[in-house]
Amino acid sequence: MEAYIHHVLNEACHDFHLLPCSQLGENRPRDDDVAQRLRKLPRKTSPSRANKAMRGNPGDEMNAVCLPCNIKHTPWAWQDQHRALPGTGAARAVADTALPLGAPRGLHDSLAMNAARSGYRVFSANSTAACTELAKRITERLGAELGKSVVYQETNGETRVEIKESVRGQDIFIIQTIPRDVNTAVMELLIMAYALKTSCARNIIGVIPYFPYSKQSKMRKRGSIVCKLLASMLAKAGLTHIITMDLHQKEIQGFFSFPVDNLRASPFLLQYIQEEIPDYRNAVIVAKSPDAAKRAQSYAERLRLGLAVIHGEAQCTEQDMDDGRHSPPMVKNATVHPGLELPLMMAKEKPPITVVGDVGGRIAIIVDDIIDDVESFVAAAEILKERGAYKIFVMATHGLLSADAPRLIEESSIDEVVVTNTVPHEVQKLQCPKIKTVDISLILSEAIRRIHNGESMAYLFRNITVDD
Structure with a gap:
């Protein structure tokens, strides 16, 4: 005894x-x-x-x-x-x-x-080197090791996930960065979450810096709200919490039946402006469309700079003027019910492209949340050059940079594109030296630590307003 x-x-x-x-x-x-x-x-x-x-x-x-x-x-x-x-x-x-x-x-x-077993583990839902880079940075800051798992594609294209250690009773954080193959990344996340759920993990928290399908959060014609479908699938797979960053629409958080922490990358981008742009006091924050005016206004107010808005450019991604939900479809000689006379909605007509604000002799900094198809950014840069801006920067949280984006940026009037590492883009950086990266692993690792320890997340949202 x-x-x-x-x-x-x-x-x-x-x-x-x-x-x-x-x-x-x-x-x-x-x-x-x-x-x-x-x-x-x-x-x-x-x-x-x-x-x-x-x-x-x-x-x-x-x-x-x-x-x-x-x-x-x-x-x-x-x-x-x-x-x-x-x-x-x-x-x-x-x-x-x-x-x-x-x-x-x-x-x-x-x-x-x-x-x-009441500890925590951090797993990466993707086995490629480019996608695990962010996960390694986060685990280094946490002083932890990356969980042992195997994620691979079989010869028939199916995704297979194997967890190589016990996770019973633990808090599990799955880090999934979205590469170009979005659908495969989604399936990897779903299968790994379900594997951890069936392995009796206590909590399964998804760390998804860039949430896919976030642009499909509104009804378009006879389409569907795919973002809502993805939220339901993640809940069914076993996720109990999500950490993400700069959702395309903040209302997406309402699609989930569990907590969502929508972190902000703006503090890191603001710090980059102050430290890496020597004459940033002579800059003006530019919104490339009226939809991005709120984000640009937030940057301008925090940096005490002027604001300019480009108005009149084509917005082919939104298409609010043609909703198209006619049920039944319209017929040329449709019979109207007697006494029912609805007022006719006037068609929209885009005005000529104008820049509201003075950019002459200044540094123009275009801000947005996603930079994917860069044609609109290139067109905005050409307009700003014509209006007298002598340097043009583009800053965004998520640098998808699809298709020929690196080549278009290299050949454009844009001097520098600054994005965070929420999405792997090392190949694009090799193709275009104008692309710069800001590391946001610090805030993600701190969010993981606070959630595991049951601490308040308010510190990570200091001075964040509803419009940010």
Whole structure:
């Protein structure tokens, strides 16, 4: 029995980063005192009390308490890591479960194993090197290792996912960056989430910096709201939380039946403007369309700069003027019900392209959330050059840069395109040296840490308004 008591205390003290009681020399208490204190151990111990007991007062030798055995240690018995989170591993097992004296060794090991499962793991849902780069950056900041898994495509095109370690009772974070093959990336995420769900993971949090199909969040003609469909599929697969960044429409959060943290990349892009553009005080923030005016206004107000809006360009992605939902379809000689005369909606007519605001002799900084088809950005840059802007920057959160985007940027009047690493674009950077990358792994890793520890996310949304 005495050997078992010493084993429990040594394991518990080691988990709290303390020197075991057996190494305290003559300060070690008698065996009967140890047994008596173990019997008086409370069944539950709050984290606040654990933190207070762990910290203690360095100047008071009687204030440093080893919580599992309730024994006061001298300060020299503490190690530098004594401020680590309490209540994990064997210490949680002993503190939360008052083991009876003489309990078998296997019972203690089982409890310690169950307590250790309450940690977290970070997995990458894509095995390609370009897509795992962000996941590696996040795990390095967290001081953790990337979870062991295998994701591959079979010869018939099916996606197969294998989890190579136990995830029972743990918080699992799946990092999925979206490459060019969007549909394959979605299936990888769904299959991995379902595999973790069936492996008894406690919580499954998807870290999806760029949420795919976010542009298909409105009804177009006889189409569908694909973003809502994807949200339902993720919930069905087992996800319980999502961390994303700069959704195309903030209302997308309402499609989900679980919490969504929509982080912002604007602090990192604003920092880049201040540090990498020497004469940014002589700049003007430009919205390439009236739809992007709110985002541009937010940047202009934070940098104390002027604002310009390009009005009159073609918006082929929105097409609000032709909704097309006619049911039944219109017939040329349709019979109108007598007495029913609806007012005729006048057709829209786009005005000539104009720039509202002064850009002459200034640096023009075009801001948006997604840069995919760059033709509209190239056209906006040509207009700004004609109006007298001597340098043109394009800044966006998600750099999809599809098709011939690198070549068009290289041949255009754009001086620099700045995007974050929410989407892998290393190949595009090799094709066009004008493309620059801002790392946002810091905010994603901090979000993961706070969610796992149950801390507030408000710190990550400081000074963020509804329009941001």
